[in-house]
Amino acid sequence: MKLTPRYLWSDNGTQNMRAAVLEEHGEPLSIEAVDAPEPAPDGAVVDVEACGVCRSDWHGWQGDWGWLGLETQPGQILGHEPAGRVAAVGADVENVAEGDHVAVPFNLGDGTCPQCQRGHSNTCENVMPLGFIEEAQGAFAEQVHVPSADHNLVALPDGVSSVDMAGLGCRFMTSFHALAHRADIGAGDWVAIHGCGGVGLSAVHIADALGGNVVAVDLKDEKLEKARELGAVETVNAEEIENVPGEVKAITDGGAGVAMDALGIETTSQNSVMSLGTRGQHIQVGLTTQDEQGMIHLPTDAMVMGEIEFIGSLGMPPTRYDEIFRMVATDKLRPEAVVSETIGLEDVNDKLDAMTDFETVGIPVIKN
Numbered sequence: 001m002k003l004t005p006r007y008l009w010s011d012n013g014t015q016n017m018r019a020a021v022l023e024e025h026g027e028p029l030s031i032e033a034v035d036a037p038e039p040a041p042d043g044a045v046v047d048v049e050a051c052g053v054c055r056s057d058w059h060g061w062q063g064d065w066g067w068l069g070l071e072t073q074p075g076q077i078l079g080h081e082p083a084g085r086v087a088a089v090g091a092d093v094e095n096v097a098e099g100d101h102v103a104v105p106f107n108l109g110d111g112t113c114p115q116c117q118r119g120h121s122n123t124c125e126n127v128m129p130l131g132f133i134e135e136a137q138g139a140f141a142e143q144v145h146v147p148s149a150d151h152n153l154v155a156l157p158d159g160v161s162s163v164d165m166a167g168l169g170c171r172f173m174t175s176f177h178a179l180a181h182r183a184d185i186g187a188g189d190w191v192a193i194h195g196c197g198g199v200g201l202s203a204v205h206i207a208d209a210l211g212g213n214v215v216a217v218d219l220k221d222e223k224l225e226k227a228r229e230l231g232a233v234e235t236v237n238a239e240e241i242e243n244v245p246g247e248v249k250a251i252t253d254g255g256a257g258v259a260m261d262a263l264g265i266e267t268t269s270q271n272s273v274m275s276l277g278t279r280g281q282h283i284q285v286g287l288t289t290q291d292e293q294g295m296i297h298l299p300t301d302a303m304v305m306g307e308i309e310f311i312g313s314l315g316m317p318p319t320r321y322d323e324i325f326r327m328v329a330t331d332k333l334r335p336e337a338v339v340s341e342t343i344g345l346e347d348v349n350d351k352l353d354a355m356t357d358f359e360t361v362g363i364p365v366i367k368n
């Protein structure tokens with residue numbers, strides 16, 4: 001159902017909004033009118049101006065990640081990469097006001113647990129993954145509710161539009177935290193990025209900006225071409241090369257210093273670990289699929305012998321978004337370079353479908 005004008009009023013007086021709602025895993029999301037959110041006392045309602053469409057949405061759509069307690073249920077609104085304007089705040093909110101231009105992190109923290117208190121709200125003990133659980137309905141909609149708004153909402157600086165921010169999405173934040181905070185990239189270090197979807201392409205761009213020499217690995221030439229545009233100095237087409245780690249080791253003269261699995265399947269994770277040189281760091285950013293269900297075989301003895309580190313990295317605490325904004329302001333990072341197109345809410349099903357066969361290049365962003 002397509003609704004105009006922008007808001008309708010239902011019989012019971014509740015304000016309605018358009019949203020893309022999950023009915024059944026793998027079936028098209030239903031574009032329909034639902035109740036618009038009301039702010040909780042500590043929460044805020046944000047008018048969604050833009051929202052990225054990402055592989056995590058695809059996983060949510062497929063009903064993956066039950067092994068993480070994140071299997072989506074019918075009625076869930078997906079979408080976790082919104083930016084927009086605050087429409088209303090709850091009575092207890094102090095630092096956010098109606099009209100503020102904000103970004104919304106995808107892993108919402110409670111702001112009070114020990115992890116949040118130490119600045120690690122990406123690993124909050126009561127984390128609420130936006131768009132995956134009933135209490136955190138997502139942003140493939142005209143409005144989204146954000147709990148603990150003082151803690152979670154990030155003010156956008158002038159010059160970063162909602163589309164820019166949605167283009168940054170979870171992928172850019174995730175890749176930045178992984179490469180700038182979790183890994184230790186030295187000047188000129190070889191950085192191998194395995195998988196050039198949204199996270200991977202963002203990682204290519206960020207690793208380049210941080211001074212690394214990037215080798216990008218993917219199965220598709222057009223994604224590798226995009227990786228070159230974003231700063232990769234070498235590319236490996238894993239469809240054509242049988243021994244991907246061997247190829248990366250040859251290019252990097254002994255192995256990469258840092259390698260990232262930006263996809264989350266067994267092959268890319270193993271290839272990433274095996275493409276490292278001695279004392280290299282593997283960063284696992286991709287969460288796994290139904291095939292692995294969180295378990296991947298690793299070359300353990302080689303990791304011991306080579307003192308290889310295996311590092312997990314999740315999202316990014318909102319307190320550190322400013323680092324990215326400063327690099328965007330000086331053009332060292334160009335999030336718009338990763339955005340492939342802006343689409344309407346009604347086009348989201350086409351994009352999720354295309355992701356099944358890895359046919360999207362860069363990031364589609366929904367613009368309301």
Ligand SMILES: [Zn+2]
Nearest residue numbers: 110113116124
């Ligand atoms: Zn917390």
Ligand SMILES: [Zn+2]
Nearest residue numbers: 054056170171
């Ligand atoms: Zn995402």
